[in-house]
Amino acid sequence: MKILDPATYLGSRTSYLQAHGLGVSITSYQPGTPLDTSFHAHVHPHLTLLLQGGTLEKRQRGQYERRAGETVFFHAGEGHQNSHTLLPSKNINLEFETRFMHTSGLDETSMAGALKNNPGAAFLPLRVHAELLAGDAATADSIAMLVLHALNPPPATRQAPPAWIRRAGELLRDRWNEPVGLEELAAAVDVHPVTLSRYFPRYFPGTLGQYxxxxxxxxxxxxxxxxxxxxxQIAYACGFCDQIHFTRTFREFTGLLPKTFRKM
Structure with a gap:
């Protein structure tokens, strides 16, 4: 059985981001391109969301028809075969390196269970994809937050937010136009980056990048x-890399184009 290297899939990789022991890639399969239908496995566990198309997937325990919109978990070294792929086809893959598993306290069993028992976890690759489209300085840190909160959420509590949450909010509001990373923010409020990643989405609306x-x-x-x-000029002054990103983000939060808001 073929064992594929990290960040390697049978399709053509169109984008890739690696940070904090996570690898995010988008792969496509186009008409006219020979498809590899061999039995294979991957070095690291990963999630795959079918964005387009579909495939017939064979594993040791059975055969499954996968369709666009479905999220699937693969254990490290788990053999599988894809055939009868509907073209064109596109996947987003979220790969978990060993160091991420160790620092986050996750294991493959709990990750597979989270995907099965937590409905929100199935949307994780889509939310990761949205962060990739945002493409700003906080993208990598935001993806780490999304993964930890979805697959290893903090226990429910009615207690008041810890003091470090207030300090984190103050720092971010003071430095709203600066790139503040996960490691820097965690050090500033004296908590571990994993703790910050797990709890941030509970007390703030969304990920670090969204906030x-x-x-x-x-x-x-x-x-x-x-x-x-x-x-x-306003786009650059507010920390956006260009007006396209500014316009898209402005519309995401307000429902309006910036020029429409100016004319109101």
């Missing part, structure tokens, strides 16, 4: 209404 983007859009609202700066 920073919300702060920047809020500042842009004021600048659009109170200055004569161009929208491009």
């Amino acid at each position: 920073l983007r919300k702060l920047r859009v809020a500042r842009a609202l004021t600048m659009i209404r109170t200055t004569t700066l161009s929208l491009t």
Whole structure:
């Protein structure tokens, strides 16, 4: 049986991001391209979401028809075979390296169980994909947060937020236009990065990247209404890499285009 190296899949890899022991890749399978239907396995456990197309998947315990929108978990070294693939086909793959498993306290059994028992975990690759599209300085840290919160969520509690949560919020609001990373933020509030990743989505609306983007859009609202700066100038002043990202993020949070808001 063929064992594929990390970040290697049978399709054509169109994008890849590696950070914090996680690997995120998008693979495509196009008409006219020979498909490898050999029995194979992967070095690391991973999740795969079928974004487009479908496939007939064979494993030791059975055969399954996989369709677009379905999320599947593969154990490290678990043999499987894909055939009768509907083309064009596209997958997003979320790979878990050994160091991520160790630092996060996760194991393959609990990860497979989370996918089965937590409905929200099935959307994890989609949320990861959304962070990839955002493509800002907080993308890698936000993906780590999403994974930990979905697969290893903190226990439910009615207690007041810990003091470090308040400090984290103050720091982010003070530095709204600066790239603040997970490691830096964790060190500033004196908690482990894994703890911050697990608890951040509980007390803040979304991931680190989503929260920073919300702060920047809020500042842009004021600048659009109170200055004569161009929208491009405002985009850069608010920490966006270009006006395309600014427009997309602004619309995501407000439902409006920046130019529409300026004319209101």
